[in-house]
Amino acid sequence: MKGDAATKTSSRKDGEGLGRLLGRGIISGAADDDPSAIGTYASAGARFGPDILWTAPVTLPMMFTVVYLSSKLGQVSGRGLFHAIRDFYPRWLLWTVLAEVVIGNTIEAAADLGGMAAAINLSIRLPIPAIVTAVAIILLCLQVAGSYMLIRRIFRWLAVTLLAYVGAALLARPDFASTLWGSLVPSVEFNKEFLSIMVAIIGTTLSAYLYTWQSNEEVEDEIAEGRTTVRERQGASERDLRRTKREILAGMTFSNLIMYFVILSTASTLHVNGQVNIETAAQAAEALKPIAGEAAGFLFAAGIVSVGFLAVPVMTTGAAYDLAQSFGIKGSLNAKAREAPTFYIIIGVVTAVAVAMNFLGFNPMRALVWSGIVQGFSTPPLLLLILLMTNNRKIMGDQVNSRAINVMGWVTTAVIFSASAGLVVTWFL
Numbered sequence: 001m002k003g004d005a006a007t008k009t010s011s012r013k014d015g016e017g018l019g020r021l022l023g024r025g026i027i028s029g030a031a032d033d034d035p036s037a038i039g040t041y042a043s044a045g046a047r048f049g050p051d052i053l054w055t056a057p058v059t060l061p062m063m064f065t066v067v068y069l070s071s072k073l074g075q076v077s078g079r080g081l082f083h084a085i086r087d088f089y090p091r092w093l094l095w096t097v098l099a100e101v102v103i104g105n106t107i108e109a110a111a112d113l114g115g116m117a118a119a120i121n122l123s124i125r126l127p128i129p130a131i132v133t134a135v136a137i138i139l140l141c142l143q144v145a146g147s148y149m150l151i152r153r154i155f156r157w158l159a160v161t162l163l164a165y166v167g168a169a170l171l172a173r174p175d176f177a178s179t180l181w182g183s184l185v186p187s188v189e190f191n192k193e194f195l196s197i198m199v200a201i202i203g204t205t206l207s208a209y210l211y212t213w214q215s216n217e218e219v220e221d222e223i224a225e226g227r228t229t230v231r232e233r234q235g236a237s238e239r240d241l242r243r244t245k246r247e248i249l250a251g252m253t254f255s256n257l258i259m260y261f262v263i264l265s266t267a268s269t270l271h272v273n274g275q276v277n278i279e280t281a282a283q284a285a286e287a288l289k290p291i292a293g294e295a296a297g298f299l300f301a302a303g304i305v306s307v308g309f310l311a312v313p314v315m316t317t318g319a320a321y322d323l324a325q326s327f328g329i330k331g332s333l334n335a336k337a338r339e340a341p342t343f344y345i346i347i348g349v350v351t352a353v354a355v356a357m358n359f360l361g362f363n364p365m366r367a368l369v370w371s372g373i374v375q376g377f378s379t380p381p382l383l384l385l386i387l388l389m390t391n392n393r394k395i396m397g398d399q400v401n402s403r404a405i406n407v408m409g410w411v412t413t414a415v416i417f418s419a420s421a422g423l424v425v426t427w428f429l
Contacts, residue, residue, distance in 0.1 A: 034311030035115035035304050036108050037204035038165075041259050042300075044197050045266035046278035050174070050182030053267070055198070056260035057183065059205045062412040063252040066383055069390050069401070069409060070211040071244050074218030076399050077389075078233030081215040082325035084389055097382055098326050101208045102319045106350055108209065109315040110357035116308035117358070119301040132358045139313050140351050144337050144344050168299040169261040174268035182267075183260075195422045202419050205259065206412070208382050209318045216321045223334045236399065265300065316354065320346040380416045387413065 044052050070081065077084050085094050117131035124131070142154070188194070222233040236244075270278055317333065324331030324343050331343035387409045391400050401409065 035112040041262040045263035046270040049267045049271035051187040053182040060256045065408040070214040074215035075236040078230040105319040110354040119304040169265040172268040
């Protein structure tokens with residue numbers, strides 16, 4: 001594997017200037033701020049105010065660590081996450097983790113479609129189920145008909161629209177002193193409500209779909225460069241891994257800043273005005289208008305819709321990657337529909353199930369926060385597996401994790417397990 005890395009040329013060129021800035025890490029970072037995440041952050045800011053702003057800087061190193069490990073696994077092993085699990089671990093473990101991740105992806109995709117529809121409904125008064133269906137059809141057509149490179153370019157520009165939340169927060173005119181205090185001094189409450197929102201925040205910032213997408217994006221880039229077999233893709237130079245670290249750090253910092261400004265916008269408006277029970281991103285956008293102005297409400301809603309167009313395909317395609325790799329089926333966005341029909345059928349089925357969930361009578365907007373809690377419980381086992389794989393020399397060769405990355409990885413895993421366990425304890429009190 002080490003020899004393969006030495007012979008591989010670094011032909012990935014994202015361009016100079018803005019093109020390099022909008023690298024693969026930015027797409028993952030923006031996808032992490034999906035409508036479910038926006039709903040969770042908005043709810044946290046409205047309920048707890050600026051006192052919960054500290055969660056943004058605290059989660060940044062954890063976000064970087066888990067996404068970098070996923071990226072490194074894809075680059076060095078030449079496999080997507082579930083391809084690696086299938087090749088090196090027992091089938092019972094593969095099926096268990098697969099079920100958790102696919103269910104979590106589908107629920108979150110359903111919640112995000114509902115959240116997008118609710119945001120669109122603020123301006124276009126059509127039935128939400130009709131909007132959900134129309135949006136899903138548009139996204140499915142993009143995935144089936146568009147090339148991988150086209151989809152990646154579209155995703156990059158959609159990511160930039162998240163800067164709308166910076167504008168929304170500035171229009172909210174936050175108090176400087178309370179903002180600074182809440183950003184630097186952690187405030188923790190040991191009750192069910194606080195622990196629920198903490199698990200939801202962790203679940204949305206460290207969502208399982210992000211890991212699978214990042215590892216598969218590395219593989220897709222290799223396939224686009226003509227390396228179609230695992231052997232051809234194996235190995236990565238130190239230069240490649242350093243560049244990956246920079247890209248991931250930029251992407252996760254971008255994602256984390258958006259998280260910070262979403263919390264700040266609702267903390268500075270809804271919380272100080274006593275509106276503490278905001279459960280959804282669309283509800284937050286509507287509530288912001290009379291307090292911070294029409295512009296702030298519009299920017300907030302526009303961000304939900306734009307990032308939804310990025311995040312939902314990441315989730316549905318991610319589920320298709322996981323299923324295809326688990327069953328040894330060809331699956332790649334670089335392939336045409338006729339070349340990998342089962343892969344694209346899976347994307348269609350997952351999308352259809354997500355749409356159908358919005359017709360079952362549950363509140364898809366409330367599900368935004370609950371989907372984050374679901375992700376919070378499904379994330380720890382997968383993260384533990386990624387840590388074990390990236391320390392396995394049979395998979396990674398000489399490029400196993402450094403001590404520093406391992407420390408961060410184990411700390412992150414412990415934090416997620418602890419938050420989830422703490423929430424479970426409160427259910428019995």
